[in-house]
Amino acid sequence: MLLPLGGALGAFGLWFLVPSLLLALTGLIGLIYALLSFCRSGPLRLVALALLLAPMIGVPLLSNSTARATVLSTRGIAHPGTVTEVRVSHGKTTTYYCAVRYEDAPGRSTSVKCGTGDTVGERVSVTEDPGGLVDPEFTDQAANPRFDLAMGGLADLTLLVIATVVAAVGALLHRLKVRRNPVAGATGQRRSSTDGASRAGNPAG
Numbered sequence: 001m002l003l004p005l006g007g008a009l010g011a012f013g014l015w016f017l018v019p020s021l022l023l024a025l026t027g028l029i030g031l032i033y034a035l036l037s038f039c040r041s042g043p044l045r046l047v048a049l050a051l052l053l054a055p056m057i058g059v060p061l062l063s064n065s066t067a068r069a070t071v072l073s074t075r076g077i078a079h080p081g082t083v084t085e086v087r088v089s090h091g092k093t094t095t096y097y098c099a100v101r102y103e104d105a106p107g108r109s110t111s112v113k114c115g116t117g118d119t120v121g122e123r124v125s126v127t128e129d130p131g132g133l134v135d136p137e138f139t140d141q142a143a144n145p146r147f148d149l150a151m152g153g154l155a156d157l158t159l160l161v162i163a164t165v166v167a168a169v170g171a172l173l174h175r176l177k178v179r180r181n182p183v184a185g186a187t188g189q190r191r192s193s194t195d196g197a198s199r200a201g202n203p204a205g
Helices: 002-012 014-038 042-075 143-178 182-201
Strands: 076-088 095-102 109-114 123-128
Touching: 002 014, 002 042, 002 143, 014 042, 014 143, 042 123, 042 143, 076 109, 095 123, 109 123
Parallel strands: none
Antiparallel strands: 076 095, 076 123, 095 109
């Protein structure tokens, strides 16, 4: 629950960025810790982490898109406009931002996250929230929050299913290993009993 909640919270601006990261990281660390605690098999742990990598990244991102699209689709206003500039930001990933001049509001413009296919002079429609709760988006991207919600729910369900299956299989393998080596288990129990008796007979120790 913390992964989608953290992702959704991050859609509401810089003020919520730190709480969003804290929630998402707490959910991520908690999930990995629970998985490693229940699953004692090293190879199975590696397989589980490999399978969980994509949905662990996808859940917060899709939740973020869902929250933003939901706000824009329910209370956003669409503005026709023209792309006047395409800026490229280079970091860990390459990001494109389009400067859009509104046609129905002379003198107003905004910056929208766009892609490689967007060019200067392109006619577009931008949906923005009057209260500025979320960043503006192209209208076609903000029109269908249900798709992002469905994909986010599917990714979250995938996390739960994979983690539960791996934890169950890991616990089963551990139990079978104990049953196949009853001598080691009995030795461990005798050692525990001996240690307990020694402590009881020597209170000062």
